[in-house]
Amino acid sequence: MSAMDWRKPLQPIDPAFVVQVATWLNRPDEKLLNLVWAAYDQLIHDQPSIDGRDLERSISQLLEPRVRDAMSGFEPFYVQHGTFERETMAKPPAQPPEYDLAFVWRADERVIWPLEAKVLETPGRLADYDHDLRFEFLTCRYAPFTASGAMVGYLLSGTAEEALQRIAVKIGTALEKISDKDIRPQRISQHARQVPKDKPYPADFTCYHLVLEFTGLRRDQGPQ
Structure with missing residues (x-):
């Protein structure tokens, strides 16, 4: 068996590819977010110890297997968990953007939601x-190939509904319900992105906002 050429140059992005991605990712709330909520429900049921020194990564890491x-x-x-976005990586020695959680398409692993x-x-x-919504998602540094992505708030006090109201005020954009039947604390906002010159990334962007409540969280502070 001949050795594989692992260092083939990256191919230019075909605009038709971006259109195809949009088709694959139709209704991510049904295909993807339901899985996140199922994982959250299981995490609340399991009540594992969560490292209080690094809550964001600790919770995300625990959500992934669920x-x-x-x-x-x-x-x-x-x-x-901890997926790297190499499409928008700056020249070395810069590090690529890293996502807390991501869904990666098997047919083309450049496609990351x-x-x-x-x-x-x-x-x-x-x-x-x-900051991450404005300067990561809306600049196309995050989610370059997809017309949507998600911001997730791990809420430690207060209510999810209050957090969603505050988010709408902070970002200056109305948050809409995904569906009239939706009972989860999740909303969407619509945006126009700053697409880099000569890139075929989607300009219209839908941000999904999820608030996961962790009130009364038991934090493991690690070895003493």
Whole structure:
């Protein structure tokens, strides 16, 4: 068997590819977010110790295997914690953007649907949340090939509904319900992105906002 050429140059992005991605990712709330909510429900049921020194990564890492457990095994994607986005990586020695959680398409692993998580100590502590939406998602540094992605708030106090109201005020954009039948604390906002010159990335972007409540969280502070 001949050796594989692992260092083939990256191919230019075909605009038709971006259109195809949009078709694959139709209704991510049904295909992807339901898995996240199932994983969250299981996490709340299991009540594992969560490292209080690094809450954001600790919670995301615990969610990943529970998302995987909720999958049938026949999905055209897999879930991953700490996924790197190499499409928008700057020249070395820069590090590529890294997602807290992501769904990666098996047919073309350049296609990544990311969920960027932020710990919300209170419903109004939204500076980091707002920053990542504006300067990561809406600049196409995050989710370059997809017309949507998700911001996830790990809420430590207050209510999810209050957090969603505060998010709408902070980002200056109305949050809409995904469906009239939706009972989860999740909303969407619509945006126009700043697409880099000569890139065929989608300009219209839908951000999904999920608030996962962790009030009364038991934090493991690690070895003493």
